[in-house]
Amino acid sequence: MIGPSQAYSPNLLDGERMRQDFEALARFGATPDGGVSRPTFSDAHLAARKWFLARAEAGGLATHVDTAGNHSAVLRARHSSDARVLLLGSHLDSVPGGGRYDGALGVVAALHVLLACKGAGADLPFTLEAIDFTDEEGTLVGLLGSKALAGTLTPEFLQSPRGGRQALVAGLERAGLREERLFDARRDPGLLAGYLELHIEQGPRLEREAVQIGVVTAIVGSRSFRIVLRGVRGHAGTTPMDARHDAAVAAAKVILGVREIIVRDFPSCVATVGDVRVEPGAFNVVPGVARVALEFRSQDEGELDAIESEVLARIRALAEADGIGVEISPVAHWQPTGLDPMIWGAIERAAADLGLTTKRLPSGAGHDAQALAAVTPSGLIFVPSIGGVSHDPGESTAWGDAVNGANVARR
Amino acid sequence: MIGPSQAYSPNLLDGERMRQDFEALARFGATPDGGVSRPTFSDAHLAARKWFLARAEAGGLATHVDTAGNHSAVLRARHSSDARVLLLGSHLDSVPGGGRYDGALGVVAALHVLLACKGAGADLPFTLEAIDFTDEEGTLVGLLGSKALAGTLTPEFLQSPRGGRQALVAGLERAGLREERLFDARRDPGLLAGYLELHIEQGPRLEREAVQIGVVTAIVGSRSFRIVLRGVRGHAGTTPMDARHDAAVAAAKVILGVREIIVRDFPSCVATVGDVRVEPGAFNVVPGVARVALEFRSQDEGELDAIESEVLARIRALAEADGIGVEISPVAHWQPTGLDPMIWGAIERAAADLGLTTKRLPSGAGHDAQALAAVTPSGLIFVPSIGGVSHDPGESTAWGDAVNGANVARR
Structure with missing residues (x-):
């Protein structure tokens, strides 16, 4: 992927050394169930980052x-x-x-692309930089480092961060960073040749179709809403079924109604009711209030508009039919990000040269590539996730698939 | 209701004095929203009980x-x-x-029946006792006093009380009671002539049909279950709709399935999903686990069996169809209690003598009468609840209806 020709190095990178490094890294914040817990600026996270710089220096690379x-x-x-x-x-x-x-594979692969290029002594057309971005997952802010580098981080955005102001202030202090200097990390887009990220799919599509390399065409946008359904609390023994305005029943209809609309009318999208809370929440009280967390995603802004319109209308209609009050508040709004079609093609050619099968697909999850895509041609390569499992200690990728992805990135 | 004839006193009781006493009582534990908060052995509860004895003594009655x-x-x-x-x-x-x-009306009405009988100087066929039972609502145990009097309280029952052992031990100490002596409150059934309770309906049926007096034929039984639905937690952006095993979707199907079965096949019964909790409970995670609280009630034990069988089979089938694991644990099991048909008739005759309309109906809520029914002919008279509201500060009954109920009891 460094270029369409194979001038720089026909050699593949060292999959076994890459595996050793990957496993060394997995010891930072390792959990007994085989996962890792490395929230931003935790001891385990800071130690993993320190290991990364030391490993790069040991390999003869400059660090920064x-x-x-x-x-x-x-x-x-x-x-x-x-x-x-x-x-x-x-x-x-x-x-x-x-x-x-999640994340670690891409950093280790980037490091090994640099090590392989250095080992091959190739004369590179650009400077290569393997970068570990700060706070992608959003313990504090989400895409904090990549947005800062792209210059899209704003002081306003830091005023109500996802993890709360206190956690952000404490976290920055812990890491020795200063809030007002975060913006200085911006790079002049004229000095960037592009951005390429290798990541696990975090979904089951590649595995299902037995495809080795996913070529990500876009990162989906998402919208989320808090929905409060207000019925009438009642005695569970004395309120006849036909006299109830049961907020849990209304929530159930919302959950199934949202699913039905997405499956039927927006088959390439997803919608999730990730949380439901009912009040007062007792065996013997008909629930008076239900609070529902709704989110939906699409790679197309127009489609997001259409989903929002259809889903919210359905929720209002369901509530009205049952004599239930409804309050809907928007929570988050992320626009879809298209990735560079030139780069899709380059990834596909590199994969074909290596005899690997590819499939174009959107990414349902957010990635640093969406911040970088705003300022430089950006690409995202997926390798299959076993069982599609993600954000879970059971997350895994066959090592051969991981190395394939790194080799595609390396080209 | 003391007898079918009107030999003892044709006079009605003093509704205005009864109202004053009712309002005096409502000041103990009064809440700013017009309700009362008097959990068992709270200061407000103990003060209300003290007031009751003092009021009885002031009226020339013995107390105990x-x-x-x-x-x-x-x-x-x-x-x-x-x-x-x-x-x-x-x-x-x-x-x-x-x-x-709830409760207070029946105690004040009982007191005023005694006061009216005393005032009329009637020669009673039995001794009359107006009784305020301990812990009907179950802050500690539920029907504690009435079960003790009926002799159905067991030491085992006190080992895992509804409010927890600690609360029971502390509560008894606070009230100056000794656990091992609770059982001594048992009365010889041969010395009881019967039990009669006046209570608000706590439901909307009498109001809906504009009936003045409810003749309670039975107190429903109930069964409750905890249901755990185990799906697969997943990334809300990357898990396609057709690859999900969403525990919240399964819970929604359970809620609507239970309702459908009851409304269609058991129209005189009620079933409630009073609580739903999903895990992990975030916008961006497909829920892996849902915990559902299910309860249903009927006046017929065979019907409870039929509901249990049909509802649990439906839940298992819904879960299986969606690839969701299911665990069902019984929580409580209360048998239905039939009240004495001789007493239904006596209540109806007394109401007819007073020109009041009646309707036979089961009670959906538990009452002290269900404990007494085990040992002595017992009756329960309902008066309409405005809007069917209950266990809520907005609970109310037209005072005329309350007095009607007391007059029926008095006869």
Whole structure:
């Protein structure tokens, strides 16, 4: 993927050494169930990042930490007059109780692409930089490091971060970072040649179709809403079925109604009711209130509009039919991000050269690539997730698939 | 209701004095929203019971507190050779944040029946006792005083009480009661002439049909179950709709399936899913686990068997179809209690004499009468609840309806 020709190195990278490094990294924040827990700026996270720099230096690479805490290993183009940088990377933070592959695979693969290029002594057309972005998972903010580098982080965005202000302030202090200097991590887009990320799919599509390499065409957008359904609390023994305005029944209809609309009218999208809470929540009281967390995703902004319109209308109609009050509040709104079609093609050619099968697909999860895509041609390569499991200690990818992905990135 | 004839006193009781006493009582544990909060052995509860004894004594009645803490006012039959006691009563404890009528109306009405009989100087065929039973609502145990009096309280039953052992031990100490002496409150059934309770309906049926007096034929039985639905937790963005095993979707199908079965096949019964909790409970995670609280009630044991069989089979089938694991654990099992048909007839005749309309109906809620029915002919009179509201500060009954009920009891 460094270029369409194979001029720089026909050699594949060292899958066994990459595996050793991957396993060394998985010991930071290791959980007894085989996963890792490395929330942003936890001891385990800071230790993993330190290991990454030490490993890069041991391999003869330069290293660098920017004002947003992004950790980089660098292999400079010796003879090229093009001073631009091709970024390769992902993130070393994890969700609490997460898996070993999410993020870490991309960072280790990026490191090994640099090591392989250095080993081959190739004269690179660009400087290569393997980067571990800060807080991709959003313990504090979400895409904090990649947005800072892309220059899309704003002071306003930091005022109501996902993990709360206190956690952000404490976390930055813990990591020795200063809030007002986060913005200095911005790179001039003119100095970037592009961004390429290897990541596990976190879903079952590649495995289902026995495809080796996923070529990500877009990162989906999402919208989320809090829905409060207000019925009438009643005595479970004395309120006849036909006299009830049961908020749990209304919530059940919402859950099934949302699913029906998505499956029938938006088959390439997903919608989730991830939380339901009923009040007062006792065996012998007909619930008076239900609070429902709704989220849906699509790669197309128009489709998000259509889902929002159809789903919210259905919820209002269901509630009205049952004499239930309804309050709907938007929570989050992420626009879909298209990735560069030139890069889809380059990934497909690199995979074909290696005899690997490919499939174009959107990413249902957010990635640092969506921040980078705003300022530089960006690509995202998926390798299959076993059983589609993700954000879970059971998350896994066949090592051969992981190495395939790294080799595609390397080209 | 003391007898079918009107020999003892054709006079109605003093509705206005009864109202003053009812309102005096409602000040104990009064909440700003117009309700009362008098959990068993709270300061407000103990104060209300003390007021009850003082009011009875001021009216020239004897008083008595038994070893289960039941508080009584007594009017002895002066000339009758029948030493048996006709109990009239209910309870002065309330649910936290409850209403003013539940229990208190029955105690005040019982007191005023005694006062009216005393005022009329009637020669009673039995001794009359107005009784305030301990812990009907179950802050500690549920029907504690009435079960102790009926002799159906067992030491085992006190080992895992509804409110926990600690609360029971602390509560008894607070009230100056000793656990091992609770059983001494048992009365010889041969010395009881019967039990009669006036209570608000706590449901909307009488109001809906504009009936003044409800003649309770039975107190329903209930069964409750905890149901755990185990799906597969997944990433809300990357798990396609057709690859999900969503525990919240399964819970929604359970809620609607239970309702459908009851409404279609058991129209005189009720079933409630009063609580649903999903895990992990986030916008962006497909729920892996849902915990559902199920309860259903019927006045017929065979019908409870049929509901249990049909509902649990449906839940298992729904879960299996969606690839969801299911665990079902029984929580509580209360048998239905039939009330004495001789007493239905007596209540109906008394109401007819007063020109009041009646309707036979089962009680969907538990009452002290179900404990007494095990040992003595027992009756339960309902008066309409406005809007069917109960266990809520908004609980209310038109005062005319309350007085009607008391007058029926008085006869």
